[in-house]
Amino acid sequence: MNRTAKVTRPLLMAVAACVVVLPLLVVVFGTFKTLPELFDAPLAPPSSPTLDNYRAAVEDGGLGSAFVNSAIVTAGAVLLTLVVASLAAFFCARMPGRAGWAVFGVLVAGLAVPAQAAIVPQYVLFDRLGLTDSLVGLVLVNTVTTLPTAVFILGGFLRTIPEELYEAAELDGASPLRAFRSLALPLIRPALATTGIFLFVMDWNDLLYPLLFVRSQENRTLPLALLDFQGEFLTRYPLLFAGVVIASAPVVVVYVLLQRQFVAGLTAGAVRG
Template identity: 60%
Template sequence: MTRRSLLAIYALLITVPLLVVLFGSFKTTPDLFASPFGPPLRPTLDNYREILGDAGLLRVFGNSVLVVVVSVPATLALASLVGYAVARLPRRPSRILFGVFAAGLAVPAQAMMIPQYVQFDRLGLRDSLLGLMLINVVVTLPVAVFILSGFMRTLPRELFEAAALDGAGPWGAYRRIAIPLSLPSLAATAIFLLVMHWNDLLYPLLFIDSPAKRTLPLALLDFSGEYLTDYPLLFTGVVVASVPMVALYAFLQRWFVAGMTAGAIKG
């Protein structure tokens, strides 16, 4: 009974804010303040028309898509290579390599922001989508390496030894054995990276100055002012920003299961 009660409380803590945001996107400001938690009595699509009809917001939506489409595969590619090296190198070099990336998890991101800002500014990468993509890869690479290396260490060494006897080099074993068997871990890591990169506000706020280069979370700040916040429009922007993540998460969940099956068959 205690477990059910705790789960019910947790479900309420998650569901109520989601419903407030969803219902609020169909309300006007007076209706929202009159009934913040209830369903919309007079639903309106004006907020969605304003959001979707805003060419500037569509542009920043495209910026977010571009950053995610580049950053996530780049992070996965680098992390899988490092994870494979950690799993296959002898014990001492493997520990040293893993320790280097583990140090990236130990150092708080906030402590690195000023050096990163200065370095990217000197390289001419500040206020650019390329710079934002690079910083996303740099910041999330340690955690991706941590996840993938842990999984690749569990892969049977006999498979790699058999591949070596068949004439496969390290690159061949990586492509034909490590990657196919690591599909479940790659899918889980991709979901994690997608959420982090898509919802990131801190680094765009630090590195991006031009309105045309903003990402979606940064653009949503325009709906919140010092003295007045357009909550229905803000909630609508949050809903629109969440739809791609929900769709991609559902797609990757199915692919995650398929990857587990493929890995089991190949094993």
Template identity: 40%
Template sequence: MKTNPALRASHYVIASLFALLSLYPIVLMLLSSFKTNIDIFKNPIGLPKAWSMTAYKKLLDQLPYFDYFWNSLTVSVVAVALILLFGSLASFYIARYPFRWNPALFFFFLLGMMIPVKLGIVPLFMLMKNLGLMNTVTSLILMYTAIGIPMSVLILTGFFRTLPKELEEAGRIDGCSDLRLLLSIVTPLMRPALGTVMIMNFITVWNDFFFPLIFIQDEVKKTIPVGMLTLFSEYSTDWSVLFAGLTLSSLPMIVLFALSSRQFMDGMTAGAVK
């Protein structure tokens, strides 16, 4: 079936407009980081009159920004790695071992998506205090891992069930153990789903403000969203410095999506075409 060229051209035009609308806030943020505070108010959507790195210098002078950046990166990478590890193991078990308690176990994981975690912040605060984990990045890693596993189990279990069992049977004939089967045969086929889970959880962890605000008190242990809060003063805000910090904090997410966008799109559209 041939597509009308005019219709296809209109689709490209509409898609390009949506892309421009999506990129506009990022471009505006980048341009504002090279402006002075006065220039931002006088010409908020125009190009800088004089390109300057002053805002970035002020940012590094006023804040321990690299400490914030390292804390956010450590928490995000470790939490996402644990989510992928435990989510894959739990999903493989639920999808491939037909025990009678599997539906109940799957529903148990889904409860983690149904119950808002923030409702239990007081018991969680007391738990972290009793465990001696307050004011440590370990508390954040544990929280984000627990929050991210239910969604990863939901996504990965559905993908595991779509894979042909004949591949696993062939691996068992060759003497593969269950763990070897998962790592060598199944996981390479799960890259779209793993990429989807990785990107979704990394963005959630990287941008979260609530739990670092509750569990972290030391300035050098804060993550970027909480650390950037100090740039907002009661009477005035240096917007150029704020935009500089936002630009630097957005770089890891842009790089991650650029490297994993293919897997992410494959994961989101899997099953759409038979």
């Protein structure tokens, strides 16, 4: 490594760190400030920290019920997507010849279709089925939207399992479902954790479908509830920042709890690919 690289690399890393850390400090510090104090010194620590913004966000802003709705929708969509995607990817990997690749290609073709392109037919279909303005409808539409991504990730891992293991399971009398449950699932556990984290972030932060499907206050999710903190002429930034921190906390917690499996899944994918 030459001298120029030794000097510029730490400098670029420091600039990148500042770009990430400084806005984060403004948000976190702002949750403990009043609006005038935030405008006077956005980067300074709060002189008189207060939890009033968090209290107002949960009680007055309705983030408590929105948090529960987001948890229900995200948990349901992630679990349903993982079950359907793992089964679909397994049977695609086990199909002989080009049939498996053909079905796999059809399933992951949804990655090439922007979500916005399917909004109108999705809304018409769900409205006729009576699934708009309901948490069940949000679970189903999130599952359909994220299913191609999950099948694509899990399919790559399932195809790396040696054929000899399946043959040994068949000799022991295992059915395809038994082989899936007892052989494939334990081997792709890191991939399931990696995929689950991706799905969790996508479903938890989704605003498009709640904005389109949800009309009542009791079915709002967190991203939709945060929109109410922005007024036409005035935005209560400390209250909004408190809501952002509350909405971001579960994502951080899930990543911390599953980071070992997440890294293992990425590493396995890099080595096998």
